[in-house]
Amino acid sequence: MDQGENTSPDQADSVDVKKTLERRAEELSILNHLAEAISSSLDLDDILHSICREMVMVLNARNVGIALLNEKKDSLKVVAFHTEQMGETDVTGLEFSLEGNDASLFVIKTGEPIVVPDAQSNPITRSMHEVFRQRGTSCLMVVPLLARGEVIGTIGIPSNAHEVFSQDDVRLSQTIAGQVASVIDNARLHQSVKKARDVAERELEIGRQIQTSFFPESIPELNGWQVAVYFQSARQVAGDFYDVFALEEGRKMGVILADVCDKGVGAALFMVLFRSLLRASLIKGFAQNKKTNRDPGEILVSAIDETNKYIAINHARASMFATLFAAVIEQDKDELCYLNCGHDAPVVLRKSGEVERLKPGSPAIGMFADLEFNFSHLSLDRDDSIIAFTDGVTDARSPDDEPFGEKRLMTVLSDSKSLQSRFEFLKKEITEHISEADQFDDITFIGLERKG
Numbered sequence: 001m002d003q004g005e006n007t008s009p010d011q012a013d014s015v016d017v018k019k020t021l022e023r024r025a026e027e028l029s030i031l032n033h034l035a036e037a038i039s040s041s042l043d044l045d046d047i048l049h050s051i052c053r054e055m056v057m058v059l060n061a062r063n064v065g066i067a068l069l070n071e072k073k074d075s076l077k078v079v080a081f082h083t084e085q086m087g088e089t090d091v092t093g094l095e096f097s098l099e100g101n102d103a104s105l106f107v108i109k110t111g112e113p114i115v116v117p118d119a120q121s122n123p124i125t126r127s128m129h130e131v132f133r134q135r136g137t138s139c140l141m142v143v144p145l146l147a148r149g150e151v152i153g154t155i156g157i158p159s160n161a162h163e164v165f166s167q168d169d170v171r172l173s174q175t176i177a178g179q180v181a182s183v184i185d186n187a188r189l190h191q192s193v194k195k196a197r198d199v200a201e202r203e204l205e206i207g208r209q210i211q212t213s214f215f216p217e218s219i220p221e222l223n224g225w226q227v228a229v230y231f232q233s234a235r236q237v238a239g240d241f242y243d244v245f246a247l248e249e250g251r252k253m254g255v256i257l258a259d260v261c262d263k264g265v266g267a268a269l270f271m272v273l274f275r276s277l278l279r280a281s282l283i284k285g286f287a288q289n290k291k292t293n294r295d296p297g298e299i300l301v302s303a304i305d306e307t308n309k310y311i312a313i314n315h316a317r318a319s320m321f322a323t324l325f326a327a328v329i330e331q332d333k334d335e336l337c338y339l340n341c342g343h344d345a346p347v348v349l350r351k352s353g354e355v356e357r358l359k360p361g362s363p364a365i366g367m368f369a370d371l372e373f374n375f376s377h378l379s380l381d382r383d384d385s386i387i388a389f390t391d392g393v394t395d396a397r398s399p400d401d402e403p404f405g406e407k408r409l410m411t412v413l414s415d416s417k418s419l420q421s422r423f424e425f426l427k428k429e430i431t432e433h434i435s436e437a438d439q440f441d442d443i444t445f446i447g448l449e450r451k452g
Helices: 011-038 046-057 102-110 122-137 165-215 264-292 296-314 406-414 419-434
Strands: 063-069 073-081 096-097 114-116 140-147 150-158 225-232 242-248 254-262 322-330 333-342 347-349 355-357 378-379 387-388 443-450
Touching: 011 046, 046 063, 046 073, 046 150, 046 165, 073 150, 102 114, 102 122, 102 140, 102 150, 102 406, 114 122, 122 140, 140 165, 150 165, 165 264, 225 242, 225 419, 242 264, 242 443, 254 264, 254 443, 264 296, 264 322, 296 322, 296 333, 347 419, 355 406, 387 419, 406 419, 419 443
Parallel strands: none
Antiparallel strands: 063 073, 063 150, 073 096, 114 140, 140 150, 225 443, 242 254, 254 322, 322 333, 333 378, 347 355, 347 387, 387 443
């Protein structure tokens, strides 16, 4: 007997182990190559076509096609395809019904791969018998694309000539399919997030346009007074609004600073409603005052009461309310009347250095129809000023999440002597405090200074 033909069981096992190790090493090399292809491109189409090309070579396949289910899950669309066969049509973009495509239906329903070794005659591939006979394809493998436990598509792999796929081929194809599904799922998630972000950005832009379109284009002048306003919109639309407008043919002026409780387009729309109702009621009230000669504070209370009732009765389900500071000043007069409806207490800065706060004397508007509002009078001497602000000023956050705070605000306001210098200093300090941090709330402040 020829000694070369004698192989011991141990030697046979050693050969099998060696072949297995070589196969595993080859698979790892293939997977590493695919990982490099995936990481080297941000284009999903490029990645999928690269994977198809690699699979054709590794599996000695006639072609490889990656197809995704439509939303109704009744058809597949080929999103990537590769073939080494001359004259074979690239079917990328082709959508085909699952009706009669039993091999793909089986894979989609079970989430398991299928290998059809007699693809030219097996009933499960009947819709492709003629094509397989013409091409000499004897075996078909279809593997599922599984993302988060759900089949999102398939990879179809017809063999080249008379090749039949092994279990190692199936295992490798499933591993690759897992990577493909992950790439596709991540791309879809990214697209979904981007779409949602785009919708949100459009909504924010609409809100900003609504908000800013209702701000006064210019600040009217009034003898004996200086008025200044600063507004810095947030990254997201908040509910700040201000209004400054002439009353009694320019002899008086209405000044309003408010903050609607919500954010986004809803807040912007309610801001428009609050602002329009208040302005219309005040203009109407002061136009009628030629006959009634009422105290400006009473007219101010009536306008706010009308606005509050309308919002509370007609828009109760929206649960919207606003804090508000409103004042009326008169030319060459050293007194103003005002209401503070649940708003941050404005700061009164006397020329003497004395500092006062105008604490709320009335509730926020829009919550309940039967609220009571009270006005007050405030006398200002020459160069005295009053500055009202929204909570976006004190809540402005630094990159370390430190709020600007009332203490810092009071220090900044007290360190300057004129309205203009206070505004410039305050803007500078807030900007430096926020630095590179995101601004999540509108920053608004408005100032009145008696010029005498």
